[in-house]
Structures are given as C-alpha cells and as structure tokens.
Amino acid sequence: MVDTTPPDGETLREIAARHNRAYDTLRAQWSRHPDWPAPIGKRGRSYVYDPAAVDAAIAAHFTRGTAAFEPGRLYTAREISELTGISAATIRSDVSRNRWPAPDDTSQMANRWTGTTITTALTGRRHDPRTAGSA
Template sequence: MIIRPGIIRPEIQERYGHGRSERTIENWTKHPDWPAPVGRRGRWHEYPLEAVEAWIAKHAPTEESTPAGKPTDLLTVQEIAAHSGRGESTIRGYISRGRWPAADKEENGVKLWFRSTVDRALAGLRPYRPREGRSSE
C-alpha cells in the first residue's frame, strides 16, 4: 500500500463534498487561507490532509460538525448554510425561487427560521448530484 502525504481535489470532493459542486471545492482551493500544496499527483495539487481538515472545519463546516441545537433556535441564512453544508448563495437562491419556507421571524430586517423549519425544508430538498455523461458541447 502506498501512503500518500496529502489529498487531491477529487478526494476532497468525495470526502467533504456533501452535496457541494466541484466548482465549490475548486473555489475552496483558491481561498487565501487554503493550505499550500505539498506536491502533485497527476494533474492535481496535493494538499496536507490535516491542514485541509482544519480549513474545512473552520470555513465550511458540515451538518455533522454543527451542533444539533434546539428546534426553537432561530437561524440566519449564514447559519442555515453552515448547518446544511450548502452555500449561502444556494440558500438565498432557494428563497428567491420560492423553494424555501417563509421566515418564521424577522428582527431588525434580518430574516430568521426556526431550526425545526430549516430541518423540514432540507428534508424536502434532493441532494445535488452532477449528471453523468454530460458534455460541454
């Protein structure tokens, strides 16, 4: 067995993607705080696994890393994004297209949703999966 010193972008997508697009993962690697590459594997930069895990925990937490909280907790769009593992722009898109429930409350112009409302809305969404065999023609 070959022990690899790091992780490449397709492996990051597989391990941490959680419904996120390949473009999102690519954008992560362009973030100023993203770990520096430790080498290459084929055409991909290879990044230190521990540093990637630390970056993701800080900048892109998944549902598994977000505390469950109480059903009556009020969440902002940013908190919904962190809770769901989706991007803020994705959540805002759901709202603008009518694919998200109305806010449960509004305080000082900030829309808020109960965690229970968010969980019900997320359960009704299908996960993002790129289509197989799509060509760019």
C-alpha cells in the same frame, strides 16, 4: 534510489467529493484562499493536499456553525439568519423556489418556522456541516 511512491493525500476532486462540494468551487475559490494548505506533492498532474490540513482550513473558513434550535419555538427569517449565517433574503427566495419549507406560522407580520422545521431544512442543505463529510 529515487522514491516514486506517491505522497499520501487527496486531490481537489477527492476533497470536493468528500465534502460534497463542486470541484470548480474548490479549484476556483477555496484553494485560492490565503489559508488553504500548500500541496504536499503531486499525483499524476494533480496536486495532493494533506487531508487534516484541508479539513482545518474548511472548518475555519468555509462551513457554518451548527445552531441549536428549540424544537417548538417559532423563528423569523431574520432570527434564522442570525443563528445560521444564511441570509433572510436567501431563506425567502428559497421558499418561493420550494428549496426551503413553507412557514409553520403566517399569522404574524413575519413568517415563522418551528425549530424542528428549521433543523430538518438545514440537514438537507448542501452547506450544512452535518452532511458535508467530516467537516
């Protein structure tokens, strides 16, 4: 007798939803990475993947580590970049587009943000692992 039970696992759309990412990002970029796990079967026309293997690949290659910022300390965009992997240019660009908070201190040559402000800004970012499901 042929087993017709679909394999346990998740489709790329389900993985994208669980990790709060666009399906096209997973389909066109992440799933083409050499370390992306092989499918464990199919559900309808979609491949399914082992969630634990997917989570391991995402943690290893597609998420930034969580940096600990001292709440009252002031950080420059360059220091934030070194601790988070978000480029200083991206931070400056996001400030001008109101996607990153205004600096807490502008009295020096470089704008600076407190650790509390940075932590709040990172929590709201799409790429932050603390808000991206189980990764």
